[in-house]
Amino acid sequence: MTSAQIEIQLIAAVVAAACALPGVFLILRRTAMMSDAISHAILLGIVLAFLVTEDLTSPFLIVAATLTGVLTVLLVEILHKTRLVKEDAAIGLVFPVLFSIGVILIARFAGSVHLDTDAVLLGELAFAPFNRLVVFGVDIGPRSLYLMGGILVINLVFILLFFKELKLSTFDAGLAASLGFMPWILHYGLMTLVSVTAVGAFDAVGSILVVALMIGPPAAAYLLTERLSSMLILSAIIGIVGAIAGFWIANWTDVSIAGTMASMIGVVFVLVYVFSPGRGLLATVRRRILQKWEFALAMLVIHLSQHENQPEAVNECRADHLTEHIRWNAEFARRVVRLAKHRELIVETNGHLRLTSVGHSLAARRVVG
């Protein structure tokens, strides 16, 4: 690995972790699409600030863009409060306007601005190591590593400091408000974090893939755990794994790094969705199949215990009668009986089924509850 490759991976990992942390709250608070709106709208702030300062590295750029992000949230809320449009429509109305103005400004001033639409959508992670941070004449590393590192620390500190408040206002906004926590302050705090993170990550991965980094990992983590703290840690890990895997695939196939990072996060999500032990697709299918057999077994033992010691028992408690009585097909009935024998719920003598003591207790349990 060259030092540039190591630096790119470091930046990618830091960007992924910084995005995943606030993303967890976006997913849980059902405001994920707000990150889409913010990441588009900050383009306008970046362009305007750039036109004023003519310096892409100016800290003023970050402040202006962050403010545009928060302004977007504010505009969406104002529009929603008029009760003339629903919230999803409000989001869908506000960010295209701001983004459009940004794109038009770029197109109009394309000659003098080192911003083009490709950079807007893709970012350019591969160039990140070229932009060095030099302090007192000493090169201490790529600038974006420090920028995103700083943002990661801010996110961590905010979440650790207000963990209890965030948790409460996320899961029970009403209670949080009645206890005097003022959920709207936390809401705007969180949106400012999302905004500043999107601005910082914009350079590296572009406006739309910021959304993938913010929403993808927490969505996957949500399928793995129900604890907020483990969801935060898992999200960060998934984001980093996706970012590093994306980097190597882009490296081998020579395509956009940001694009492969987003794609890999998609792949991780699909894997988690299929294989997650609790909520995954396979686990769900397995559970349904198990339920089917458990239910069939319960039917069988209850049926047998109903007719046990009755005059009709000779007839009813025969294996080949099940197709008629419970309307199972012959194959299914055979397999249920075999499973029941295997579990020692019943014994069969000349086609006559009799409950064992285990079978009796199961029947009793199932009938009662």
Added chain:
Amino acid sequence: MEITQILHNLVFDYTLRTVALGSAILGIVSGSLGVFAVLRRQSLLGDSVSHTALPGIALAFLLTGSKAPLMLIIGAAVAGWVGTLFVLHIISNTPIKADGALGMILSVFFGFGLVLLTLIQKMPNSRQAGLEKFLFGQASALMVQDVVIMAILGGLSLVLLAVLWKEFKLLSFDPEYAVSLGFPTRTITIILTTILVIAVVIGLQTVGVVLMSAMIVAPASAARQWTDRLGGMVLLSGLFGVMAGVSGAVISSLTAKLPTGPTIVLCISVIVIVSILFAPNRGLVMRAGRNYRNRQRLITDAILLDLYELGVQHHDPYHAHPSSTLKVMSVKRGNILQTLRHLREQQLVAESGDDNWSLTVSGVEKARALADRAEEKA
């Protein structure tokens, strides 16, 4: 350029005519179908469909090696459809809600689309030039064959909309009732989603992947302000879509360095802002005016009643009182003197001497009516 000149060119200039026709079709289709997305609170589904269409466009090109518009549109539609299926599947099978599913699918698909685009850009023969126009749209590149395909697909969607009007209406306002009536709601939902996907993909070449969602949400949101009827809303939304599409595409093709997609979005946004401010009944300005008049009426009524009750206490309904007395009785009711003068203009009160106010005959009548009504309510 003169308006007449533009109109002349719209009819006789080949390029401008093609651009305007294409944008008009895009506007009417996305406008009318967007209504259902907005009413069903799926405004952002258009955003997701348009972004997820990108890898479909790239794959269609990679697989067929052709830039034929029909191929790319089919690719876009298939990808948009698959993305939507994923979104719906995630929503119904995981604890992740609509916003999370939409955000994740749209960004991941879009990322994959960008990967494919960078792959295509590296291909040796540069026949691929022009796929980037799908990002922000390029109306001036529209050709007659594009417009014909847009017209056929858009026309089909509108015909389906007309045929299934009753079903779509029921589904949008009361899906449970539709189920209870025995409508195949699942099938209807799939058809509605499919024509929404078509509405989105036929606009991609003109408006672009990133901003196409605005063409679904904005015309419908604007139209909603002007009418409470579904039919009127669909017609108006289609009309707004046409207006924004044509004016945006024309402006951008007449001006250098003005990308089409963003220009069309700004045009439709102006329509939205005007609608939200000035629509009768729902518009903010009208609402503010109505609120102001209501407040004024409440204040004048209250002062008439106060004067009347004072009169009752004095056993003389025409007994005069200084405005300071009224002021004590009506805290937080603004400028009492101004209201009194206003009432004097209507000849409901009269001022005798200096700052002494009494009810007139018609004032007593009105106050008595108000008092009776208040009593009835109590």
